[in-house]
Amino acid sequence: MKTFNIGGVHPAENKLSAASPIRVAAIPKQAVFSMFQHIGAPAVPVVKKGDTVKVGTLLGEAGKGLSVPVFSSVSGKVNKVDAVLDSSGTRRMAVVVDVEGDEWEETIDRSDKLVTFKDLGNITAAEVVNRIKAAGIVGMGGATFPTGIKLMPPPGTKAEAIIVNAVECEPYLTADHRLMLEKPEQILVGVQLIKHAVNCPKAFIGIEMNKPDAIKLLTDLLKEKAAQYPGIEVVPLKVKYPQGGEKQLIDAVIGRQVPAPPALPINVGAIVQNVGTVYAIYEAVTKNKPLIERIITVTGKSVKQPSNFLARIGTPMQQLIDEAGGLPADTGKIIGGGPMMGRALMSLEVPVTKGSSGLLLMTEKESRRGEVSPCIRCGKCVTACPMGLEPYLLASYTRLKDWDGCEKNDVTSCIECGSCAFTCPSNRPLLDNIRVAKQTVMSIIKARHMEAIAKK
Amino acid sequence: MNVILIAVIVLGSIGLVAALILFLAGKKFAVHEDERIAKVAEVLPQANCGGCGFPGCSGFAGACVKAADKGSLEGLLCPVGGQPVMEQVAGILGLKAEASAPKVAVVRCNGTCENRPRIAEFDGAQSCKVQQMLGSGETACAYGCLGCGDCVAACQFDAIRMNPETGLPEVDEEKCTACGACAKACPRGIIEIRLKGLKNRRVVVLCNNKDKGAQTRKACSVGCIACQKCVKVCKFEAITVDQNLAHIDAEKCKLCRKCEDECPQNAIHAFNFPPKKEKPASPPTPLQGERGVDTQAAPVTEKAAAPAAPATEKPATNVEPAKEQEKA
Helix, strand or coil, X not given: CECCCCCCECCCCCCCCCCCCEEECCCCCEEEEECCCCCCCCCEECCCCCCEECECCXXXXXXXXXXXXXXXXXXXXXXXXXXXXXXXXCEEEEEEEEECCCCECCCCCCCCCCCCCHHHCCCCHHHHHHHHHHCCCECCCCCCCEHHHHCCCCCCCCCCEEEEEECCCCCCCCHHHHHHHHCHHHHHHHHHHHHHHHCCCCXXXXXXXXXXXXXXXXXXXXXXXXXXXXXXXXXXXXXXXXXXXXXXXXXXXXXXXXXXXXXXXHHHCEEEEEHHHHHHHHHHHHHCCCCCEEEEEEECCCCCCCEEEEEECCCEHHHHHHHCCCCCCXXXXXXXXXXXXXXXXXXXXXXXXXXXXEEEEEEHHHHCCCCCCCCCCCCHHHHHCCCCCCHHHHHHHHHCCCHHHHHHCCHHHCCCCCHHHHHCCCCCCHHHHHHHHHHHHHHHHHHHHHHHHHHC | CHHHHHHHHHHHHHHHHHHHHHHHHHHHCCCCCCHHHHHHHHHCCCCCCCCCCCCHHHHHHHHHHHHHHHCCCCCCCCCCCHHHHHHHHXXXXXXXXXXXXXXXXXXXXXXCCCCCCECCCCCCCCCHXXXXXXXXXXXXXXXXXXXXXXXXXXXXXXXXXXXXXXCEEEECCCCCCCCCHHHHHCCCCCEEEEECCHHHCEEEECCCCCCCHHHHHHHCCCCCCXXXXXXXXXXXXXXXXXXXXXXXXXXCCCCCCHHHHHCCCCCEEEECCCCCCCCCCCCCCHHHHHHHHXXXXXXXXXXXXXXXXXXXXXXHHHHHHHHHHHHC
């Protein structure tokens, strides 16, 4: 059984919502569309107060450089274009729409009928990429990197393997799992589209062994329709966190190691796409549907009905919690994302965004961090680090503000998976410190780079 | 006997040759250091705090000598030593010292526990920088003090301390050298290095919130809401409002304290003024009267930031509507 080579941990899986089918969440009364739903430059609002919008209407066009457009997922009137509280507690530019009815743009095909790759005729690779870009698709595993950019390999590189990330290694989350069970063929067509877009003959779907039903379903489907979906292979993987990390997945599936930054996965010939992104690509290219809804898991040990929702982007989190049976009394922390990499939310008014993969309601008991005690040099964090770093050392350098030391020890390679802090018997906030170091070192490198340019 | 003689001669000649080589190398590779650098370094405080912008005191001494060769010490200041040290330095270099006013660090936030209700709890690594990176902190104000004391850790002079009652740092004006280490350490840029002012008297807007008025009011009962009242009342054009935040230019401010009386949010504070006299001629509103007591109670240092007993009554009434909104 394949898996990545260095480090990794085994948190309790707690996939409570694995058996609950995807439910369509109600359309909210008011939807909030942040212009900061992706990595890179924010989108620029193109609507103003009082404008009427439909489902699929452009609200914000892509900013300069790395950016994607934002679309409305509801129909109604624009209430305001203003700074609104986002999930990190800061106010950022967003468009707020008061919902009236549910009217869709006519260009969107709302039928459920499967459109195969053949049905699209002689669609060109450039056209596929253009449609993906125009639909505002970003990496839906949580990193929210603009997908269109990822599908345009820089000169000198060539895609040799598409890897579909269906690992979902975060405990609790089941959104990708349910999507595979309910839309398997659509995903396969999506994979074909990506293969076509970057002219790559081979694609792998990496799934962890804790989802045997999804592995069986997709393997059987590929066997049955081998002629229709050539060059796609399901790769079962041993369960280990953080297998869903891009670099870990490449290592696990095709056995190649991505060098330290600034090298990218494409430098070893790999393009990794989350399975949710693949489905969004299918919908964008075949149905002309922009990224306006996503699947989000609402779960937790005391939640009445842990569920997977197909929610419109912009729906307030509060509404999803209500639909899952209400806020349990013993809730201590509400986390956007999974327990390993997610961040606690400041308020339940924050909306579902393109990157919201889950909402985890932790009980008061679970949510407490343990008491911090001194480092006992046990080396567990070093064993656990999937990037082969020395977290205890980096954290110490951070405390001493030795940024050179941090840089020499490759702090910029850290993927912030949290395995070190998870495994630390002294409950030391290793990741917190390493994040500070990573940010500082990256700004130092950037400043140095700018200086070098200025000198030239 | 012979053996000893040979050994002495051989070693002696090796020694002579080596001495000659060292002598020649010493002449050839001699580094000429300006002797003035050492002299200047001697009068500097040797705190090596970096507040001057140079790496340590010897770096600053080198910069002074270099600047002296060009004829002026303009722009160079040792914040720790201040004017007396700069005069000594100028004396050594045969120049006149530039006049410079002493400065002090000012914490521009008055978000005490009473003024700014906590809406969240942060249990990660106790560092402002970590907190700032992860979210907006424990209160609804995304601009105010985070209270983990990065500034305290940065201060080499023990001049800034956390007040456990208010959760805010307080500057000891006697010890503060205005080196700026705390201002650099604060991830929210709350600490300002400000002119100490005439008789150490200052009028400062104790707020850093750049949100719109309504949002600021929700987050904190003493936040600047950019109502512009202070701008209108100031005769000296010392106050400007930028990004929903008033700022008093210390150089233009004539310390008349009109803005302090005018501010509906109590965001403007006056430091080190003598207690206000009761003025029956212009009957003060209850708010103003209480503030008079406030400054009276703690006029000595920045402790004005920590509301003394009488002041607690006032914010309590101010906070309540905000709290109710919170519950709703």
